[in-house]
Amino acid sequence: MSDRQEKMRQSAEKLLRDGEVGYVIGWGATRFCDRTTPVFIDSPEGAASLVWNEHAVNSLAKYLLDDKYPDKKIGLFARGCESRAVNRMIKDNQVKRESLYLIGVPCDGKSSDRCRLCRERNPLVYDVLLWEPEANAAPADRFERVRGVEAMSPDERYRYWGGVYDRCIRCYACRNACPVCSCRECYVDMGRTGFQGKQHSRSDNQIFGVTRAFHVGDRCIECGECERACPMGLPIMGQTQKMLKEINELSGEYECGLDADSDSFLGRFDLDDKDEFM
């Protein structure tokens, strides 16, 4: 572990010293040894504060949206999940591949429930790979939870989601943590449009929850950041996973972010799409 951490520090230090990148996004220590926080290293000396351990949980890709037109390349440590996010962001015209320097770091498994659906530990796109690829662990059953909800009666399903959204505090951590949630201005912050009621009520919370899922569900890379970020521990991936499950059933095997070329399901159409609205 510490050997890898050392490799990361050296790599970041060299990139910064050579002026290859303006800064490097990685993980750093906090007051607590079992938590890390994203850090932005802009000097070769700073690279010594990078940390790599099983607690380097946060996905780093979202921060690329804070700096879409960097003067110099941004160095980003990329695991499987970061690379899938980057692929999706490139396809969505959010970032440019040429403004990134992706430092591939095959993931050795993190102590987070967000990784339970991980099918790709190794970066799918990178400029350099710091160590040998890792064997992928068998992910949890992808749609198990969705099937659990589907098995309920309509009223039970409504009660289930109502109960979930009763506990939502509308902090929008799910939105802000999601790497594919990339609108410059979120519909939620446009009070004047009337799209979203601002009350913390069951119906407004539900409407936010379903809308959020609908906005990102067909681009979801299943990284689990939304659930990890949720301070209330709500099982909100149950909504986005449902979108993916249906898309899989409607259009065949569907996963996002595996490359930077695939359209999202709702961003394209086929003339011979199933038609049930005759």
Add this chain to the structure above:
Amino acid sequence: MARPGGAAAAAKRPVAEAGPGAAREGNPLLPAMCRVIKITDETPDVKTFRIQTADGAKPFDPMPGQLAMLSAMGVGEAMFSVTAKGEDWIESSIKRVGLLTEALHGLSEGDMIGVRGPYGNHFPVDAIKGRDLLFVGGGIGLAPVRSLIRYALERREDYGSLDVLYGSRSYDDLVFKSDIFENWPAVCNTHITIDNAEERWDGHVGFVPSYLEEKAFSPENRVVVLCGPPIMIKFCLESLMRMGFSKENVITTLEMRMKCGVGKCGRCNIGSKYVCLDGPVFTMSELDGLPDEK
């Protein structure tokens, strides 16, 4: 239909005193329904609304520079400066910029609006007694200043010379045309300018800051009341500094987003000051002591 705790109760409140212990009666967040008795088109996007309680009284008695929270029922609520008051009315001049102001512009005379206030501090009318006053306004920025001009004109003997220097983008965008062209020239010095030449305009052409320097007002015993878009304020202030004015003698008013108007909801703070309670009137030297976050 005045309600307890609404504007009617507010009228009895001590004005501009927000110290601890000066608690006011009633629910400060509940508006009173008042009637729009007159609407004047000032410019293509500015209208002046004259407002009265349903039973024909003044909603409250504001000091110059104070604010009123006006609401279009079912749409929203926002803070506006009270630009004038009469025996039984108050007036606000409102520029159409968003959802609420759009709704207000859609009102007709006789329609009801929600009113609460008065809020905030006011121009230091006593402290500037005996001084020469120079009012500098740009665009809709003349609205808050107008309340003080009217106040000074009503107490002409309390103040020295009065100069109004006002500019706008075009002739059409000049607000309070009857005041600046008819009422005021008779009783004080007016200097009006527009940004670009127009055929029908034979007055001064140019930006407010340069006109200000051209006029070469002496800083001697003079207080400047400055209000307008931020960029105009910035350049006017530079001009005034060059002309020898000190920041203590330049007074301005600030705008921030507000929801409650009574220092609770949080959003109009600049440092530890709330614009709704401690403002909107500040001297430039007071602003220097606050974080640059306007």
Add this chain to the structure above:
Amino acid sequence: MSLTEGFEPKIIAFCCNWCTYTGADLAGLNRMKYPENVHVARVPCSGRVNPQFILRAFQKGCDGVMVCGCHPGDCHYSTGNYFTRRRFMLMKRMLEYNGIDPGRFHARWISGSEAAKFRDTVAEVSERLRKLGPNTKYREALREGADAGKGGAGI
């Protein structure tokens, strides 16, 4: 039974300007009778209908929502309704997954000449909703006394 007796559902139909709205117009011109509890909202294209409209409609008191546009291939803007088709195939499933009865949301292709189809669809949806009764899901709670005219949606 008592819940649905005498119940008239509120339906909002988002109708594309070029086909379904014209079809509804034609139905009127031909003096066709259809249930008056449908409120037609004209949209430039069925592709303009945001899934948010559906959710807000349920929240604000609609018992059923319809989205109607040109038949695939006939879109005035060439491809708008192909996007509609995908979007609402998913939305329909999401609504059901969240506990909304499938009978409360309907998407249909109705052309400008299909006045009878518009009439029949509205009648069919209306009948189905009458059986389902008032929608309670996603509804904002009404404050007590709201009906007495003291104000009060949505607390």
Add this chain to the structure above:
Amino acid sequence: MELKKDRLLEALALLREGSDVALPLPADDGGEPAFRLWDGVQEPFLGSNTSLPPKELLFPRSEGMYGYNLKTGELSDILPEARTAVFGIRPCDVKSIENLDHAFLEKGYVDSYYRARRDGLTTIALGCSEAARTCFCDSMGVAPGDAPGADLMMNDLGDAYSVKANTEKGEAVAKLWEGLLSKGGAKAPAAPACGFSVKADDSLPDRLTARFDDPMWDSLSKACIGCGCCSFICPTCYCFDIGRENRGACGTAFRCWDSCMFSDYSRMAGGHNPRPSKKERLRNRYLHKLAYFSQRYGATLCVGCGRCIDKCPANLDITRVMDMMEGVDANG
């Protein structure tokens, strides 16, 4: 006086005869513990503090303010009637209520909605006998074992709670419990040391505001994702928005929690935003907590409960700014 632990539910049931009783309770489905209205049966969750603060009892997430009729112009305010006794509230949270009192009841205007709920609230505090690792209340002027601002103070003595009334409201509760209380001389064990400590002396507000333009705000805010989690789980964050919902001719003005971390919080109608990016927003939040509120009301708005440190999705830590002022960086 003492209340034997096995009589606690009885005591709470007595309270419940005269008012609502709120307790720290786990969510039905194992979600985050919070102060919830007691059903008379559930066991309180007293192992640690709640994830959600008790501020909801005084400042609900959403509350109606007044109804109106668009046709008649009629207005009617909706003042709450609430009588609630809250048990199990920790000293940090008691302090947070004192702060809310400053904000809602002082400086010339009294917030009627808050006032109504506050008058009806009785606080029965429970001193901490264990500190979470994110706790730093003693650095912020709170004694983890004692809450002088509570109406009634209780401490864990092992098999009983000590009971001490601080106010008239507290004495009324003690009187109500008369039959359940026994004399006891046991002293509460010393309060535990906090998880960590920071330096937050009286000079902090001015030292912080003097560094308004310091580059440290860039480095502090970079990892922030701009959500409102910290504001909503903070026991003292009280900012709100006022909105309206209409149906037909009827409508209600409501207020709801808002966060200074959101982009539309301070954005004006014309589009200008004095705090345009997360740097300005985070700086404003930290300074409000640690400087502005003190400068205005003479009390620090951060009570050291540690909730924001525990829950921040990016693991940001408000105490880092205090450490940075001292030239140390706890983050490695």
